[in-house]
Amino acid sequence: MNNKYTLSLGFAIALSTYASTIHAAYSIDTELRSLISQHNLSGDPSRGRVIPNINSPKAQLGMRLFFNKALGGNKDTACVSCHHPLLGGGDDLALSIGIGAVNPDLLGSGRLQLSGHPNVPRNAPTTFNMSLWDAAIFWDGRIESLAKQPGMNGSVGGIRTPNTSLGVSDPQAGANLVAAQAKFPVTSHAEMRGDLAGTMANTYVWTHLAGRLGGFGEGAGELPQPEYWLNLFKQVYGTPTSQAEQVITTQNVFDAIGEYERSQTFTHNPWQAYIRGNTQALSESAKRGALLFYKPYQQGGGNCVACHKGDTFTDEKFYNLAMPQLGKGERGGADNTHDYGRGNETKLYADRFTFRTPSLLNVEGTKPYSHAGAYYTLEAVIQHHLDPAWAVANYQPNRVKAENPGIQTETMQKNTFEALYKLREDQQKGLNPLRTARLSKTSIEDLANFLRALTDPCIKSATCLAPWLPPLHEDPNGLQLEAQFKF
Numbered sequence: 001m002n003n004k005y006t007l008s009l010g011f012a013i014a015l016s017t018y019a020s021t022i023h024a025a026y027s028i029d030t031e032l033r034s035l036i037s038q039h040n041l042s043g044d045p046s047r048g049r050v051i052p053n054i055n056s057p058k059a060q061l062g063m064r065l066f067f068n069k070a071l072g073g074n075k076d077t078a079c080v081s082c083h084h085p086l087l088g089g090g091d092d093l094a095l096s097i098g099i100g101a102v103n104p105d106l107l108g109s110g111r112l113q114l115s116g117h118p119n120v121p122r123n124a125p126t127t128f129n130m131s132l133w134d135a136a137i138f139w140d141g142r143i144e145s146l147a148k149q150p151g152m153n154g155s156v157g158g159i160r161t162p163n164t165s166l167g168v169s170d171p172q173a174g175a176n177l178v179a180a181q182a183k184f185p186v187t188s189h190a191e192m193r194g195d196l197a198g199t200m201a202n203t204y205v206w207t208h209l210a211g212r213l214g215g216f217g218e219g220a221g222e223l224p225q226p227e228y229w230l231n232l233f234k235q236v237y238g239t240p241t242s243q244a245e246q247v248i249t250t251q252n253v254f255d256a257i258g259e260y261e262r263s264q265t266f267t268h269n270p271w272q273a274y275i276r277g278n279t280q281a282l283s284e285s286a287k288r289g290a291l292l293f294y295k296p297y298q299q300g301g302g303n304c305v306a307c308h309k310g311d312t313f314t315d316e317k318f319y320n321l322a323m324p325q326l327g328k329g330e331r332g333g334a335d336n337t338h339d340y341g342r343g344n345e346t347k348l349y350a351d352r353f354t355f356r357t358p359s360l361l362n363v364e365g366t367k368p369y370s371h372a373g374a375y376y377t378l379e380a381v382i383q384h385h386l387d388p389a390w391a392v393a394n395y396q397p398n399r400v401k402a403e404n405p406g407i408q409t410e411t412m413q414k415n416t417f418e419a420l421y422k423l424r425e426d427q428q429k430g431l432n433p434l435r436t437a438r439l440s441k442t443s444i445e446d447l448a449n450f451l452r453a454l455t456d457p458c459i460k461s462a463t464c465l466a467p468w469l470p471p472l473h474e475d476p477n478g479l480q481l482e483a484q485f486k487f
Helices: 002-038 057-066 177-182 189-193 202-214 227-237 250-263 270-275 284-294 342-346 378-386 388-394 398-403 412-428 441-452 462-468
Strands: 143-145
Touching: 002 284, 057 227, 057 250, 143 177, 177 250, 202 227, 202 250, 227 250, 284 441, 378 388, 378 441, 388 412
Parallel strands: none
Antiparallel strands: none
């Protein structure tokens, strides 16, 4: 009798525990379903958009241009120098190193600049999912859609670029935000331009580079075999009898690069699978993190959705988070060591230290984080969002300095505290949704695990990313960047 009683009691306890577990799982899934509906999420940020196929002739041409140092003024940098697919569409550095690298083909960790310091003032944003932006490109939004029509990638209503005044459409911007963006790294002396054309206008740089590729004009004779590029451009923009000047134009060069970048659209992740009905796609920790992400502060959440909205996980607006101000700065303040972000463009005090809200899609693979690459872990950047004042007071750039030798930190503390004071002003004026919040270590880990569930597995696989890498040693001019990594 006692044995039967013991067995019955044990069975009852086990059944009760199982029922509690099922109820808890049901409750969290039910709550998440409600939030998904409330925020009108489909899980597919590319829905309704036209995404180029990487195998299209235009994207294939763009890929070869993207990987080629012929577009570097000194022939030592390519677009891929700071945006390699195997490095999350970035460069794995806090601040990028453009021209003058000790080894131009070494990317990511170990890449050094001849001067001993990073020469680019900002972290390289990922080129992944560029097709999903509708309002602005770059940390400061200097490539800006004037219409900001959802789903159009800036293809309607005009685009403002650094070649025009704020709010004024650039008639030569290109077909969309990405094509417009592709034109400007080659005009930056630190990123790609180097010594080309001194202080002459951007249009001269573009014309010179097109001529270099095609063997005409100011660029004539700079490549031994320009017919390599002529044949590729004729396949996309011309006919078998087209002349170089007809098909290798500024607009065509950057239109092709833009199509390659837009083809890098990676959105198939566990969160998408969960939204589509697979309740097993997320771990329990990630589910708890999702609740924290979408819940407001008043309900014990992190209120992350205030800025990271919709299926793209960004509102494409600009905020001051008082992120550590590393590097040489971007022409801000009396000593030019501040980076005022959007304020550099608008010249408004209200916009000082504000930067574009990044998308969180694939965020796990795009470290380090912030406009200056101040943080290397998701947990650290979450903690900063929860309490910027504490984070700034306790920030130690040890890892940043170890992985980015020579990075400038002399004015970091002074400039960062100025950004923090400005954040407090913004909060008092109701211009910033950030509030101090307290979450446990476990809750922060849960949030980080939810963010990891936004990762498309393809970006972690060299095999999956192979279509976005050109065949080795294809360029007879010897300028294709054959990436080396210090893994």
